[in-house]
Amino acid sequence: MRTEVVIIGAGPAGLLLSHLLAADGVDSILLESRSRAHVGARIRAGVLEQSSVDVLTAAGLGDRLKAEGGEHRGIYLTWPDDEVFIDFEELTGRSTVVYGQAEVQKDLDAAAQRRGQQIVYEVSDTRVHDVDSDSPYVTYLDADGAPGRVEAAVVAGCDGSFGPSRSAVPEAVRTRFERVYPHSWLGVLAQVAPSTDHVRYAWHSDGFAMHSMRSSSVSRLYLQVPNGTDLADWSDDRIWETLSHRLGSGRRGFHLTSGPITEKSVLPMRSLVQTPMRHGQLFLAGDAAHILPPTGAKGLNLAIADVALLAPALVSLLRKDDHVLAESYSDLALRRVWRATHFAWWMTDMLHTGSDPFAAQLQLSQLRWLASSHAARTGLAENFAGLSLHI
Structure with a gap:
């Protein structure tokens, strides 16, 4: 198979990236190691920050979120002697929405099915090749064990902590920062x-x-x-x-x-950040590049923020042969990643x-x-x- 962008991982990051690319006429194929039912049933993050709500709404994915999500204007911090309510709206004019990752996945999956997005589920032995060239490709075994290959201009690694994308960045190039709690x-x-x-x-x-x-x-x-x-x-x-x-x-x-x-x-x-988030024609987003303790509710939100930067960078690269956004993607994304990593560490350190x-x-x-x-x-x-x- 051939496409413009092969996306490894059909969780929220991968599906959102394919959705945003499709809106600008860029073709993609997604490869996912789990079944559609398994991916859709995962109970994980549940709090969307204002920026994530804005991205999903602008992408035409906000109807059910608006109808069913619970807007929350703050959080309580309590300890035996006292408690304080941190009122986000009063302090910043922004709020959060409680809307589970499984619900975001459901919305993205429904949109993918409506547009006929090609997703190959239950693949194994996924491997990334030749990202230093102009003709990268990904090989895999399908659910029946038959070999498959997707050739593309770009590989997007949205495959989380245990997928192959992170390790496809050469060891001599990548730097790994980690703290285990x-x-x-x-x-x-x-x-x-x-x-x-x-x-x-x-x-x-x-x-x-x-x-x-x-x-x-x-x-x-x-x-x-x-x-x-x-x-x-x-x-x-x-x-x-x-x-x-x-x-x-x-x-x-x-x-x-x-x-x-x-x-x-x-x-x-644990906290983990791998740099850079781009090597050659391979771009990383979400948990493929960074992991945070959930105390700050940043994991899903960071994945959405990564994709919101990556999608226009790939559109400019593939449609206009403009490399500026692609070349700045890693540095721009990592600024936010490190800010969120510090915040998650600070909340964790203060409360545990x-x-x-x-x-x-x-x-x-x-x-x-x-x-x-x-x-x-x-x-x-x-x-x-x-x-x-x-x-």
């Missing part, structure tokens, strides 16, 4: 109406907790746990008791309502506790500073609700 998140999806009107982040000496939501009837909750935690050690009752304790149920009018838990998972936490009492006092000092300083709250709100695409 000493804790994980135990995440649960519960069939119960949220107990809070906005996302709630809780500092507690026993460990961090978080109450988010996916809809008016589905709650998403997290607990800080040690790395290597076995889910078998966490019964539903233990999870609800620990959440209630750490979130401060019964304090300041907040009461946690429990319900049936439909999904449990343990998520190790350990055995050091000195560190705990520093964390409490930061929380009290946020409660008392308009400037501090504005800084957090500006980062959380979303900076402009060109920072």
Whole structure:
């Protein structure tokens, strides 16, 4: 097969890139290692910052988001002695929307099917070739084990942490920055109406907790746990008791309502940035280039921001033979990546506790500073609700 852009990965980053390219008449083919059903069912990110909402709406993908997404104007930060509400709209004039990644995927998949987008699912042994030339190509095995090959002018790696694109950048060229955190998140999806009107982040000496939501009837909750935690050690009752304790149920009018838990998972936490995000005719976007702890709600939003820069760069390159945007893509994208990486680290460092009492006092000092300083709250709100695409 031959196309203009072969996109590896049919998650939100890959599907959005194909959608934006198609709007400017650029052809693409997507290769995805999982099935369509598997990709569509993944429960991951759930908070869209203002910039992401703007990108999706401008791309004609905002109807269901507007109708079903829950607009949230801020977040609660709580600790045993106090709490503060960070009002994004009041502080920055921007807000966030709770709209799960699975819903974004659903919208993108429906748009892809309407335009007849070619997507090859359940491929394996995907390999990227000759990205240093003008004729790169990708080989793979299809679901039946038959070999396939796609030739293109450009390869876009949107295949996440474990795909082949990241390693297709030669070792002598790439630089990897990584931090592995000493804790994980135990995440649960519960069939119960949220107990809070906005996302709630809780500092507690026993460990961090978080109450988010996916809809008016589905709650998403997290607990800080040690790395290597076995889910078998966490019964539903233990999870609800620990959440209630750490979130401060019964304090300041907040009461946690429990319900049936439909999904449990343990998520190790790390930060990773690989540079550059472009080598030859290979461009990386989303988790193929960077991973963040979910504390700052930046993973999906960064992927959307990458694609919003990459799509016009590829259109200019392929339609006008103009290399300016393509050559600046990596540097521009990485400015935002590092800003988001710092913010996610800062939120993680402030809210996750350990055995050091000195560190705990520093964390409490930061929380009290946020409660008392308009400037501090504005800084957090500006980062959380979303900076402009060109920072």
